[in-house]
Amino acid sequence: MNAARGSSQQNVWRFRRRTDVPLWLNILIRLFAVALALVLVSVILQLGGLQPIALGKKALVQTLATSYGLQQTAILATPLIMTGLAVALGMKMRLWNIGTDGQLYLGAFAATAVGLFVQGPTWIMLVLMFIAGALGGILWILIPAILRAYWNVNEIITTLLLNFVAVLLVSHFAIGPWRDTGAAILSATRRIPYEIPAFGTSYLHIGLFIPLIIAVLLAIVMRNTQWGYEVRVIGSNRGAAEFTGMPVLRHILIIMLLSGAIAGISGMIIIAGTSHRLSGTISNSYGYMGIIVAALANGSPLGVLVSGILLAILLNAGIVLQTSGLSVSAMLAINGVILIFAAVGEVATQYRLVRERVEVRLQPGMAETSNAQVVQAGTVPPEKERTE
Amino acid sequence: MINVLSGVLAAAIASGTVIALAALGELLAERSGVQNLGLEGVMAMGALTAIAAVRWHPDPYFGLLAAILVGLLLGIVYATATVIFRANQVLCGLGLAFFGTGLSGRLGAPLSGFPSPATFQPVRIPLLADIPIIGNAVFNQPLLVYFAFFVLPPVISFVIHQTRHGMQVRSVGENPGAADACGISVTKIRLLYTCIGCMLAAIGGAYITLAFTPSWIEGITAGRGWIAIALVIFGAWRPLPVVLGALLFGAVTSLGFVAQLQGWGIPSSFLAMMPYLGTILLMAIPILFRSRALRKLSASPAALGIPYIREGM
Numbered sequence: 195m196n197a198a199r200g201s202s203q204q205n206v207w208r209f210r211r212r213t214d215v216p217l218w219l220n221i222l223i224r225l226f227a228v229a230l231a232l233v234l235v236s237v238i239l240q241l242g243g244l245q246p247i248a249l250g251k252k253a254l255v256q257t258l259a260t261s262y263g264l265q266q267t268a269i270l271a272t273p274l275i276m277t278g279l280a281v282a283l284g285m286k287m288r289l290w291n292i293g294t295d296g297q298l299y300l301g302a303f304a305a306t307a308v309g310l311f312v313q314g315p316t317w318i319m320l321v322l323m324f325i326a327g328a329l330g331g332i333l334w335i336l337i338p339a340i341l342r343a344y345w346n347v348n349e350i351i352t353t354l355l356l357n358f359v360a361v362l363l364v365s366h367f368a369i370g371p372w373r374d375t376g377a378a379i380l381s382a383t384r385r386i387p388y389e390i391p392a393f394g395t396s397y398l399h400i401g402l403f404i405p406l407i408i409a410v411l412l413a414i415v416m417r418n419t420q421w422g423y424e425v426r427v428i429g430s431n432r433g434a435a436e437f438t439g440m441p442v443l444r445h446i447l448i449i450m451l452l453s454g455a456i457a458g459i460s461g462m463i464i465i466a467g468t469s470h471r472l473s474g475t476i477s478n479s480y481g482y483m484g485i486i487v488a489a490l491a492n493g494s495p496l497g498v499l500v501s502g503i504l505l506a507i508l509l510n511a512g513i514v515l516q517t518s519g520l521s522v523s524a525m526l527a528i529n530g531v532i533l534i535f536a537a538v539g540e541v542a543t544q545y546r547l548v549r550e551r552v553e554v555r556l557q558p559g560m561a562e563t564s565n566a567q568v569v570q571a572g573t574v575p576p577e578k579e580r581t582e
Numbered sequence: 583m584i585n586v587l588s589g590v591l592a593a594a595i596a597s598g599t600v601i602a603l604a605a606l607g608e609l610l611a612e613r614s615g616v617q618n619l620g621l622e623g624v625m626a627m628g629a630l631t632a633i634a635a636v637r638w639h640p641d642p643y644f645g646l647l648a649a650i651l652v653g654l655l656l657g658i659v660y661a662t663a664t665v666i667f668r669a670n671q672v673l674c675g676l677g678l679a680f681f682g683t684g685l686s687g688r689l690g691a692p693l694s695g696f697p698s699p700a701t702f703q704p705v706r707i708p709l710l711a712d713i714p715i716i717g718n719a720v721f722n723q724p725l726l727v728y729f730a731f732f733v734l735p736p737v738i739s740f741v742i743h744q745t746r747h748g749m750q751v752r753s754v755g756e757n758p759g760a761a762d763a764c765g766i767s768v769t770k771i772r773l774l775y776t777c778i779g780c781m782l783a784a785i786g787g788a789y790i791t792l793a794f795t796p797s798w799i800e801g802i803t804a805g806r807g808w809i810a811i812a813l814v815i816f817g818a819w820r821p822l823p824v825v826l827g828a829l830l831f832g833a834v835t836s837l838g839f840v841a842q843l844q845g846w847g848i849p850s851s852f853l854a855m856m857p858y859l860g861t862i863l864l865m866a867i868p869i870l871f872r873s874r875a876l877r878k879l880s881a882s883p884a885a886l887g888i889p890y891i892r893e894g895m
Contacts, residue, residue, distance in 0.1 A: 290672055337862070345869035350619065350672065351812045352865060355858040358805045366851035482680060489673055523687030523800065530623070530681025537673035538663050 206552050209545045223543050224490050227535035228504065235528050249518055253511035265397045267503070267510045269468055273298065273477070274509070275405040275502030276460030277484025278491065279412060280453040285493035286416065287429045287449050293338065293353025294457040295481025296360035297331035301458025302465045303364050304330030306472040309386035309465065310372065319388040323462050331458015332451050334360060339450035343443045349450070357481065365474030372472065382473035390467040401467040405502070408456060412495040425449060457481065478509060479526055486533050492540075505529075586844075590836045591719035595727060596794050598832025600625075600786045602730040604810035605817070605824045606738060607782025612814055613742060614775040615755040615768075615885040616664060619675025621783045622807025623682020624656050628787025630686040633698050633798045640700035642792045646726075646785065653784025656682065657777035665772045668889035679807070687800040698796035702726060702789075724793050726785070731829075735821040742821070751775060755883035758890040768890045783807065809861045816864045818880035827864060834860040 236246035257263040277294040284291040291297075304326040312322065334356055341347035365381070374384035390399040416422035428435040428442055436442050460480070469476050487505050491497030512525035604621055611618050618624075628649040635648035656678065663674045702724035711721040742748040751771055753761040758768045786806070791798055809831060817824030838853035868880050 292676070341866055341869070345866070347865050347869065348812075348815055351808060351815070352862050354808050355805065355812070355861055358858045359855045362851040362855050366849055370849065482676075485673075485676055521688055521691070523684045523691075526680050526684030527682075527688060528684070530677045530679070530684060533677030533680065534659075534663055534669070534674050537669035537677065538667045540673075541667055541669050 203551050203553060205549050208548055208550050210548050212544055212546055215543045219543050220492055223539040224492075224501075224536055227539045228490070228508075228532050230535050231528060231532040234531060244518070249515055249520075250511075252518070253514050256514045257507055257510045261396075263510065263514075266513075267506045268398055268402055270478070270509050271503045271506035272402055272405055272463055272467070273460040273480040274483055274487050274506050275409065275498055276463070277457055277481050278487030278498040278502045278505075279405065279409055279495060280457040280460075281484050281488035282491060282493045282495060282498050283412065283449060283453045283456065285429075285488055286425050287446060289342065289446065289450060289453075290350045291335065291353050291450065291453045291457070292350050292485065293335060293356050293360075293481070294453075294460075294484050295477055295479065296353070296357035297334045297454045297457035298461040298464070298477055298481055299357075299360040299364045300330035300334040301327035301461030302330070302472055302476055303360075303367070303461070304333075304458070305462035305465045306372070306383060306386060309388050310383065316388050320390060320466060323388065323466055324459060327458045327460075327462025327465075328455040329458070330461065331454040331456070333454075334458070335450055335454030339447050339454070342450065343446040361474055364472060364476075368473045374471070381475075382471040385470050386465060386472075388466060389470065390463070397468070399467045401463040404459065404463060406499070408459075409495045409499050416495065457484075478513075478522055482526065483509065483529055486529050486536075489533060489536055586840060588715050588719045590833065590840055591716060592723075593836030593839055594829060594832035595719060595723060595731070596832070597835045598828040598830075599727045599730045600789050600794060600806050601810050601813060601831055602825050602828035603726075603734075603786035603789065604783040604807055605813045605828055606730070606734050606821060607779035607786075608811055608814045609779075609817070609819055609821060609824055610738065610742075610751075610775045610782075611779030612886055613755045613819060613883055614751050614772045615758060615883055615888065615890070616661070616772050616776045616779075617671050617675065617811075617887040618660060618678070618776060618779055619672060619811065620656070620660055620678025620682065620807075621779075621810055622803055622805065623679040623684075623686075624653055624780045624783040625682070625787035625790075625807045625810075626686040626801075626803045627652050627656060627682045628784030629791045629802055630690045630693070630787075630798060631784070632788035633693060633696075633791040633796075634690075636698055636700040636792065637693070637696075642700045642702045645700065645792055646788050649784045649788035650781050653781040653787075654777055656784070657780030660780065661773045661776040664889065665769055665776060668891060671887050671889070683801070683803070690798050690800060693798045695799060696797060698791055698798075700792070701796045702793040724789075726789050726793065730789075731825060735825045738821045752883070755885055758885050759893065762890070762892060772890075783810070786810070805858065809857065812861045812865050815882070816861075816867065818868070819883065830864070831857060831860065 232250075236250070239246040239249065255263075257267055277298060280294045280297070281291055305323040308323045308326040309319065312319065314322070335353060338347075338349050338352035338356065341352060342349040368383055369381050372383040374382060376384065390401040392399045416426065424435065424440045425445055427438075428440060428445055432442060461476070464476050465472060483505055487498055487501045490501035490504070508528070509525055512520050512522065512528070516522075604625055608618060608621055631652040632642075632645035632649040636642060636645040660674060660678050663669045664671050704722050705725050705728075707721040711717045713721070740748075742751060750761065750766045753764070754766060754768050754771045762768050787803060790802055790806075795802065810828075813824050813827040813831065816827050835857050838850075838856055841848050841853055842850060
């Protein structure tokens with residue numbers, strides 16, 4: 195410690211706000227959040243008398259090392275990426291579509307209605323079901339979107355509440371009027387005769403490309419069109435966008451409807467691609483997990499592709515481990531932890547630890563004081579709360 | 583007919599109590615500027631904890647206490663993430679909601695379907711309970727009901743609007759920078775009220791499994807946490823309208839019971855949709871307020887959902 199009178203220089207660790215967060219840090223911190231959540235869950239499992247490492251190994255082997263596991267993961271990734279894209283699209287404008295689960299159900303419902311009650315050649319029918327799915331999703335977000343755009347009614351709550359309504363509606367039809375009376379199935383409709391063509395004998399179907407195409411399209415539109423530019427401007431500064439005359443309300447409406455359409459299409463893909471029957475349980479909380487997919491991707495459409503696959507692996511691991519004490523509820527809980535860690539991690543990316551030289555002015559007679567006191571006298575001490 | 587009316591009222595109050603407790607908790611947190619979307623998860627954990635605790639020691643107040651402690655714990659976790667680390671409140675809130683509903687579903691699986699061994703008994707208030715029609719419905723209820731409808735709203739209203747401390751809380755929710763400059767600890771007040779909010783939500787959950795429908799099934803909260811958040815908006819962050827909204831919600835729910843009992847021929851799934859659709863309708867009502875004064879009156883706390891970062895940091 196320099197004890198000279200007058201002034202002295204000193205090196206101090208400080209947290210400084212970043213003006214620009216590098217991509218690698220964003221990715222790193224999110225992977226860290228997922229890893230930390232998994233470690234936490236492992237500790238809990240260990241305390242509960244289970245062997246987390248053996249379980250994790252079993253899950254990974256059955257998910258990634260078998261052909262069936264890989265196919266299953268790809269099938270789970272499809273709706274997760276779709277709902278993730280739907281949420282990410284809203285995030286661009288700070289809109290939260292929490293109702294993708296309901297829109298997925300309505301898309302599936304509309305596609306089923308077309309599949310059950312209209313007859314025609316498979317390709318035309320698939321196109322019709324696709325359109326019906328999109329319209330079902332749009333219908334389900336229409337009221338929240340109008341309320342949000344024109345009267346500023348909180349869209350988080352309205353979209354979420356409609357999830358409950360959607361499940362009730364679909365269950366009603368699946369158990370009631372549309373129930374398959376021929377088979378011994380109690381809670382699903384009869385098999386819909388129109389199916390998305392599969393690859394050879396596998397479970398995989400060409401519908402898996404739809405999320406890929408939509409993600410790339412969204413990325414291009416957001417980056418290279420005036421519309422995408424306006425959406426980004428509104429998202430970062432609504433006041434400025436209004437001032438320059440951008441049609442903010444119309445953009446809010448369109449973004450939300452588009453978000454609903456994407457979620458609705460994912461319902462159609464489930465019906466025509468994998469489940470083939472409508473029931474009240476076609477969604478493994480896909481809509482809710484979509485929020486995590488979008489948050490991990492930081493709202494980037496191409497990032498959603500990666501985080502969607504990551505969460506599909508996790509979800510499949512959870513399903514594989516169902517016999518070993520895990521369940522879909524447990525997966526939802528783990529996802530909740532990941533989301534909280536990711537949100538906290540995001541704050542951490544906004545700061546960086548730097549070592550700075552600071553000038554410490556000493557008042558006469560203070561030369562003999564200790565290091566800590568000098569810092570207090572001269573500068574603001576770094577606070578613990580500044581980051582994390 | 584009178585019996586039906588009395589029954590509707592009793593059911594409205596019973597199901598309204600759950601929402602009222604959680605909504606009042608959310609109101610306190612939001613008044614200090616913290617939006618907690620995790621209410622649903624906290625409520626589910628409170629409900630599970632209460633029934634698990636009374637299975638171990640059959641005293642409803644023991645179950646209530648256990649639920650409050652779990653609520654406090656979740657509140658501390660949420661407040662640490664959002665107030666101390668200043669993480670995004672929407673993401674953390676959703677995370678908490680998923681965590682609570684998921685964990686309660688997993689941990690509660692072995693308890694599924696068992697009735698609660700101890701429940702809150704109704705406490706009859708003499709004289710008042712003899713009033714025709716409303717007497718038995720309103721004044722022959724568990725103590726928590728009186729607490730939710732007659733004790734909490736006036737107390738919260740008084741503290742928030744009439745005391746110095748309440749003004750500090752409101753200032754933290756409206757303009758934390760100014761409050762900070764006046765020497766009020768933004769962090770302390772937000773931490774405190776977020777935790778109180780979670781404890782009240784957990785009490786609401788405990789009321790479900792210890793009185794309203796005394797058994798456990800996964801998803802027993804059925805979105806009541808979300809409805810509570812909606813009611814805070816509907817009630818314009820004021821305790822009395824929020825509680826009235828909870829009662830109205832309860833009435834909508836109990837109409838479903840009545841329709842089922844009376845056999846009106848409406849499918850039960852459609853009746854079950856009513857609370858959710860009704861809540862969305864309630865949220866749309868303020869758009870009818872054309873006058874500026876009314877709009878101003880129903881505005882949210884200015885700093886709601888925005889983490890406070892002291893300037894220069």
